[in-house]
Amino acid sequence: MTGGGPARVRVALAEAGYDVVVGRGLIASLGALCAAAGLRPTRVHVFEDVGVSERVRNAAVESLEARHVTRSEHRLAERTKSIVTLEDMLVSLAQAKVERSDLVVSLGGGVLGDVAGLAAGLHRRGVRVVQCPTTLLAMVDASVGGKTGVNLRASIDDTPVLLKNAVGVFHQPSLVVADVDVLESLPPRELRCGLAECIKHAVIAGPTGWGMLDLARLAGAMPALLGGDRTAMVRLVEQNVQLKAGVVEGDEREMASGDAPGRRALNLGHTFAHAIEACESTRVVVEGEPRHPQHGEAVGLGLIAAAALGEHAGALSAERRGAMTRAISAAGLPTTLQRGVDAATLISAMRQDKKASGGRLRLVMPTSQGVSMLDDPGDATLTRAWSAVIGG
Numbered sequence: 001m002t003g004g005g006p007a008r009v010r011v012a013l014a015e016a017g018y019d020v021v022v023g024r025g026l027i028a029s030l031g032a033l034c035a036a037a038g039l040r041p042t043r044v045h046v047f048e049d050v051g052v053s054e055r056v057r058n059a060a061v062e063s064l065e066a067r068h069v070t071r072s073e074h075r076l077a078e079r080t081k082s083i084v085t086l087e088d089m090l091v092s093l094a095q096a097k098v099e100r101s102d103l104v105v106s107l108g109g110g111v112l113g114d115v116a117g118l119a120a121g122l123h124r125r126g127v128r129v130v131q132c133p134t135t136l137l138a139m140v141d142a143s144v145g146g147k148t149g150v151n152l153r154a155s156i157d158d159t160p161v162l163l164k165n166a167v168g169v170f171h172q173p174s175l176v177v178a179d180v181d182v183l184e185s186l187p188p189r190e191l192r193c194g195l196a197e198c199i200k201h202a203v204i205a206g207p208t209g210w211g212m213l214d215l216a217r218l219a220g221a222m223p224a225l226l227g228g229d230r231t232a233m234v235r236l237v238e239q240n241v242q243l244k245a246g247v248v249e250g251d252e253r254e255m256a257s258g259d260a261p262g263r264r265a266l267n268l269g270h271t272f273a274h275a276i277e278a279c280e281s282t283r284v285v286v287e288g289e290p291r292h293p294q295h296g297e298a299v300g301l302g303l304i305a306a307a308a309l310g311e312h313a314g315a316l317s318a319e320r321r322g323a324m325t326r327a328i329s330a331a332g333l334p335t336t337l338q339r340g341v342d343a344a345t346l347i348s349a350m351r352q353d354k355k356a357s358g359g360r361l362r363l364v365m366p367t368s369q370g371v372s373m374l375d376d377p378g379d380a381t382l383t384r385a386w387s388a389v390i391g392g
């Protein structure tokens with residue numbers, strides 16, 4: 001951060017780079033930030049997440065300097081991250097007469113941002129989008145990098161499955177505005193989910209991770225972050241965006257192959273996590289109640305399972321595995337799945353993941369130096385990895 005102003009992280013891409021502006025009190029300046037980024041549309045359509053307070057949403061809309069501003073509200077969750085919602089959004093853009101030179105703004109969490117980004121990518125073959133993430137997860141991860149998508153429900157081999165983010169396009173935003181003040185209204189459970197992705201980034205950064213990308217320092221900062229320390233939060237978001245930007249710049253469309261993980265590094269823990277999310281019988285204890293895990297909670301558990309895999313393969317030291325587990329616990333994330341699901345069911349769900357090819361997995365494995373790719377280790381090894389989280 002420079003001179004007390006907001007921090008800016010540049011995502012430098014071959015075709016069109018963009019800035020991620022991180023700071024406090026930015027929403028009321030959204031219009032000015034767009035104009036400063038060269039975005040001066042005639043029409044703007046704002047997709048709004050109803051989880052965000054009306055005060056914040058109105059401040060954003062009132063700041064916009066376009067001649068015609070239209071808005072639509074959305075109450076979304078994973079089960080409505082669907083083609084039906086996408087169609088609703090496309091209809092809104094058509095009704096608002098948004099043209100190719102106009103602008104779409106997404107003001108909300110990662111679900112809204114992913115669907116709104118896809119709608120922007122498809123409407124008239126692509127209109128510009130500004131992402132204003134309002135959850136920690138969306139700030140540090142979903143809003144940066146241009147991946148958009150919706151889930152698909154399908155029956156495969158007679159088993160109904162939710163195929164996460166199965167349909168989407170790459171559509172990079174023109175600007176990202178992350179105002180940490182909007183996190184004030186975010187439920188603690190959602191905040192902890194965002195912290196899971198921050199821990200993932202610290203693992204990817206490896207032992208030379210700086211600031212909040214150092215696992216031990218991140219674990220130590222958890223009380224401040226969970227307690228609402230906004231200065232620490234700006235630093236957390238800025239450094240996580242730097243990490244993500246660096247990964248995306250190196251492999252914008254996830255085309256790395258072979259042993260270099262490239263953008264696939266960001267999938268660390270996610271093949272495990274998607275299996276947990278896909279099996280409806282999985283439960284974790286959250287705030288004293290058994291609940292189906294949310295994405296971030298599943299990522300935390302996925303990191304623990306992946307760490308077991310890494311240590312078993314001799315790639316991850318016991319010390320670094322311990323640092324991962326300590327950071328997950330310090331974030332208040334669940335570290336075990338309740339009884340009621342077995343490893344075989346979870347392994348079968350892993351093999352349905354869109355990252356699996358012909359049912360063969362290619363996993364990202366944490367190592368003492370960061371991450372590396374691992375070919376399908378087979379059911380016995382996967383069962384052992386799952387046993388690190390299947391328990392009480």
Ligand SMILES: NC(=O)c1ccc[n+]([C@@H]2O[C@H](COP(=O)([O-])OP(=O)(O)OC[C@H]3O[C@@H](n4cnc5c(N)ncnc54)[C@H](O)[C@@H]3O)[C@@H](O)[C@H]2O)c1
Pocket residue numbers: 049050051052053076077078081108109110111112114134135136137138141142143144145146147148165182183184185186187190193295296
């Ligand atoms: N595109 C990517 O690269 C990428 C990366 C990571 C995750 N994702 C996706 O992100 C999604 C998860 O995003 P999420 O964790 O933000 O969940 P989410 O979008 O479902 O938001 C969580 C809840 O918080 C509410 N909310 C949003 N902002 C709020 C605020 N400021 N105050 C109070 N409530 C608020 C929402 O209404 C929702 O109920 C998943 O679908 C995942 O696949 C995408």
